[in-house]
Amino acid sequence: MHQTSSRLLRMTEDDRPFTRDFKDLFSTLMVSLPLSTHRLRFKSYPFTFTSEEAINNLGSLKFSQSNRMPDPKDPSRIVTTTTTTTFSMAKEMARSVCQRFMDARFIEVADGKPVPVFPLKGCLWQLTPKGINVLDRFCQKNGINQEHVLKLLHSPLNTMKLVILERDVKTDKVSGDKTTVEVIFRRFAGPQPNIKSSVMVSDNDSLSEYSDGLTGVKMAEVRKIYDKVVKNSFSGKAAVDWLLDCCTTVERSETYEILSNFVHYGLIESAFEDRVYIQQNPKATDFQPTKNAVYVFTERGKRVAGWIEGAPPATDRTLNGEGTNGTTARGKLEKGSRDTRETNTTRLTAILNDPALRLLFREFLREIVCEENLSFYCDVVEFKKTVDNLDTKKPDMVRETLASAYGLYNAFLAPGSPCELNIDSTLRQDMASRMTMAVAKDEDSMYANLREVANLFERARAQVFKLMAADSVPKFIRTARYMEVAGDIQDDERQGTRQRAI
Numbered sequence: 346m347h348q349t350s351s352r353l354l355r356m357t358e359d360d361r362p363f364t365r366d367f368k369d370l371f372s373t374l375m376v377s378l379p380l381s382t383h384r385l386r387f388k389s390y391p392f393t394f395t396s397e398e399a400i401n402n403l404g405s406l407k408f409s410q411s412n413r414m415p416d417p418k419d420p421s422r423i424v425t426t427t428t429t430t431t432f433s434m435a436k437e438m439a440r441s442v443c444q445r446f447m448d449a450r451f452i453e454v455a456d457g458k459p460v461p462v463f464p465l466k467g468c469l470w471q472l473t474p475k476g477i478n479v480l481d482r483f484c485q486k487n488g489i490n491q492e493h494v495l496k497l498l499h500s501p502l503n504t505m506k507l508v509i510l511e512r513d514v515k516t517d518k519v520s521g522d523k524t525t526v527e528v529i530f531r532r533f534a535g536p537q538p539n540i541k542s543s544v545m546v547s548d549n550d551s552l553s554e555y556s557d558g559l560t561g562v563k564m565a566e567v568r569k570i571y572d573k574v575v576k577n578s579f580s581g582k583a584a585v586d587w588l589l590d591c592c593t594t595v596e597r598s599e600t601y602e603i604l605s606n607f608v609h610y611g612l613i614e615s616a617f618e619d620r621v622y623i624q625q626n627p628k629a630t631d632f633q634p635t636k637n638a639v640y641v642f643t644e645r646g647k648r649v650a651g652w653i654e655g656a657p658p659a660t661d662r663t664l665n666g667e668g669t670n671g672t673t674a675r676g677k678l679e680k681g682s683r684d685t686r687e688t689n690t691t692r693l694t695a696i697l698n699d700p701a702l703r704l705l706f707r708e709f710l711r712e713i714v715c716e717e718n719l720s721f722y723c724d725v726v727e728f729k730k731t732v733d734n735l736d737t738k739k740p741d742m743v744r745e746t747l748a749s750a751y752g753l754y755n756a757f758l759a760p761g762s763p764c765e766l767n768i769d770s771t772l773r774q775d776m777a778s779r780m781t782m783a784v785a786k787d788e789d790s791m792y793a794n795l796r797e798v799a800n801l802f803e804r805a806r807a808q809v810f811k812l813m814a815a816d817s818v819p820k821f822i823r824t825a826r827y828m829e830v831a832g833d834i835q836d837d838e839r840q841g842t843r844q845r846a847i
Contacts, residue, residue, distance in 0.1 A: 354366045354367070354370065354432075357516065357517045357518075358516065359598075361445075361595070361596060362445070363517045364512060364517055364593065364595050367445070367449075367595055368479050368483065368593075369483065370406075370432060370442070371446055371451050371476070371479060371480075372479060372480045372483035372484070373406055373432065373483075374399060374402055374403060374406060375472065375476075375480050375494070376480075376483075376484070376489055376491060376494055377402045377406060377407075378394045378398055378399065378402060379394070379398075379493060380392045380393065380394060380493050380494070380497060381393070381394075381493070383395070383455070383469050385455065385456055385469050386456070388456075390455040390456070390469060390471060391500075392471060392472065392496075392497045392500070392502070393455050393469050393470060393471045394469075394470055394471075395466070395468065395469055395470070396443070396463065396464050396465060396466050396467065396468045396470070397465075397466045399439070399443050399470070400436055400439045400440055400443065400465060403432070403434055403438075403439035403442060403443070404433065404434065404435075404436065404439060405431070405433055406431065406432040406433070407431050407432075436465070440463055440465055443463040444462065444463040445595070445596075446463075446476075447463050448595075448596060448597070449475075449589070449594070449595040449596065450473050450475050450476070450589045450590050451472065451473060451475060451476035451479060452470045452471065452472055452473060452476055453470070453471060453473050454468060454469070454470060454471075455469040455470060455471045456469065459550075472497070472502075473590070474502065474503075474504050474505035474555075474556045474557075474558075474590075475505055475507060475589075475590055475591070477497065477498065477502055477503045477504075477505065478503070478505040478506075478507045479507075479593075480494070480497075480498070481498050481503060484498060485763060485764065486717075486720065486756050486763060486764055487752075487755075487756055487763065488755070488756070488762065488763030504556045504557050505556060505557060505558045505591070506557060506558040506559055507558055507591065507592065507593055508529060508532050508558065508591055508592040508593065508704075509593055509704065509707055509708070510529070510592055510593045510594065510704070511525060511700035511701075511703055511704050514726075514727055514730070519594070519599055519602065519603065520700035520701075521602065521603075521606050522700060522701065523610055524699070524700075524701035524702075524830055525700040525701040525704060526603070526606045526607065526610055526612075527610070527612070527649050527701070527830075528701045528704055528705060528830060529592065529603060530607055530612050530646070530649060530650070531649065531650055531651070532558070532559075532561075532591065532592075533561060533562055533584075533587060533588070533591075533607075534561045534562070534642065534646065534649075534650035534652070535559070535560055535561020535562070535650075536559075536561070536651070537561075537652065538561065538564060538577060538642075538652060539554075539560055539561040539562060539563050539564060540564050540565075540566050540577060541563055541564065541565055541566065542566055543565065543566075544565040544568050546563075546565075547563045547564055547565035547579065547580075547583065548563075548565065548580050548582070548583060548636055550586075555586070555587060555590045555591055558590075558591040561587075561650075562579050562583055562584055562587040563579060563583050563587075564577050564578060564579045564583075565577075565578055565579070568639060570616070570617045570639060573616075573617070575616045575617070575639060575641065576641075577641060577642070578616055578639045578640060578641050579639070579640055579641075580635070580636045580637075580638060580639055580640075581604070581619070581632060581633045581634045581635050581636070581637075581638035581639075581640065582634060582635055582636045582638075584600070584604050584613075584632075584634070584640065585597060585600045585601070585604070585634045588600040588603055588604070597634065600634070601629070601632060601634055604632045604634070605631040605632045607632075607646075608631045608632055609631065611643055611645045611646070612642070612643060612645060612646035612649060613640045613641065613642055613643060613646055614640065614641060614643050615632075615638070615639070615640055616639045616640060616641050617637070617638065617639040618633060618638060619633040619635045619637040619638040621637070622634075622635050622637070622638065689814045689815065689818045689819060690810075690811075690814045692814075692818050692822060693810065693813055693814040693818050696818070696821075697722070701830050702827070702830060702831070703719075705821075705824075705826050705827060705830060706719065706817075706821055707719055708826075709817075709820075709821050709824060709826070709827075710817060713817070713820070715817065717757060717764035717766060718766065718809050718812060718813050718817070719813070720757075720764070721753070721757045721764070721766055721805070721806070721809055722806055722809050722810060722813070724753055724757075725753070725802045725803065725805070725806040726806070728746075728749065728750065728753060728799065728802060729799055729802070729803065731746055731749075732746060732795060732796065732799045735792075735795075737788075737792050740788045740791070743788065743791055743792050743795060744791065746795060747791060747794070747795050747798075750795065750798045750799075750802070751780070753802065754776065754780050754798075757805075758773065758776050758805060759777075759780075760773075760777070766805065766809060767812060768805050768808050768809070769808065772801070772804055772805060772808065775801060776801050776805070779794070779797055779798055779801055780798070782794065
């Protein structure tokens with residue numbers, strides 16, 4: 346049984362590919378490449394590829410997922426379902442896509458000599474730690490086990506702990522609310538200041554120090570600007586570099602927006618503006634992404650980062666767990682952890698609806714090795730919206746959506762799938778029966794089958810929700826990270842209530 350679709354990249358309003366599709370395309374390309382050892386100027390570079398290899402493979406790129414399972418009607422018979430997704434593009438378009446991969450810091454020149462434009466030939470490339478992490482997550486979800494890919498993923502090069510940014514499902518924009526910005530900021534700052542002895546070291550272009558994603562932005566201990574001495578400062582370029590290398594940002598403009606929010610929420614402030622850049626870009630008054638623009642952490646930023654202690658202002662008090670009545674957020678949450686399952690259900694709903702809490706919850710689930718529950722839940726929400734808004738007069742779209750259904754099934758629900766979920770046997774049997782019959786020749790039957798599959802996914806999503814509420818949420822709400830962010834959200838809500846009352 347085989348399902349085939351030709352994939353079109355979804356584009357945002359500002360004419361860039363949706364991040365998820367973009368990462369899937371990148372990972373599919375990497376899996377298709379041999380990623381072998383190349384020699385360049387008497388030196389060997391493992392897990393590399395050439396410009397020509399990348400562009401040629403993008404010209405006709407295929408990704409297949411297969412799953413073998415017993416026929417529900419006849420267990421002695423094995424049914425194999427295969428989903429093949431095809432990307433196709435002209436050579437110049439392929440070069441443009443590779444340029445985007447380079448700009449997103451998924452790949453870099455192997456010999457360390459940067460090039461401004463991805464060339465059609467004559468250049469050797471390797472994956473960055475960020476690119477390896479993106480590929481690793483893709484392979485885990487889709488059960489990729491090609492030997493050459495696994496060698497890379499199991500090598501010492503796989504070091505990055507990326508910040509997975511939460512995005513709006515419709516627009517693909519990064520969430521910019523105050524609490525989410527502060528979660529990103531804590532990682533940006535690092536557990537302690539990353540201070541360098543000289544400006545030359547702090548402002549150099551070497552990014553190897555960010556290979557794990559846990560080290561904060563590089564700062565110069567002392568920086569002289571004309572007759573002014575600035576301590577513990579960083580350049581606008583250094584800030585952009587950190588966000589590009591350690592987060593799931595895909596273009597520089599996203600980092601500008603995040604850093605402008607750091608300024609807006611009082612976490613960093615300008616020590617020296619790049620007035621030339623402002624003249625050329627009049628809207629860049631909050632943040633300039635250049636080496637000449639210099640920034641420092643504010644007192645509030647240092648408290649949010651956890652660098653300093655002491656009594657914070659009233660607006661920050663709950664960051665340290667203190668409520669308005671003198672009780673601690675920790676005490677409230679410990680008491681709440683003894684509440685009924687309904688309370689945990691309510692908490693999970695709040696977590697899923699809040700970008701900052703959802704980001705932290707995802708990182709927590711990754712640490713306890715059950716991130717697949719949240720991934721499946723979010724994927725089904727998006728899939729259901731796609732099905733509900735599907736134009737049945739476009740059979741290609743129906744076919745592509747059905748192909749994505751097989752992708753979800755093979756990743757999370759099929760027996761032996763790479764991220765197999767814990768759902769009850771009755772639902773698993775119903776799902777297996779339906780998926781073996783979902784492919785249909787006529788358009789009406791295909792859409793009817795798609796609706797039935799969507800309903801089964803909804804049943805599975807409900808079971809996964811109950812599992813997370815009963816098992817993961819009670820553990821998550823006891824973590825210090827949750828207490829900090831939940832307290833901050835409560836404080837913001839109280840401030841909003843007071844302002845509305847005034």
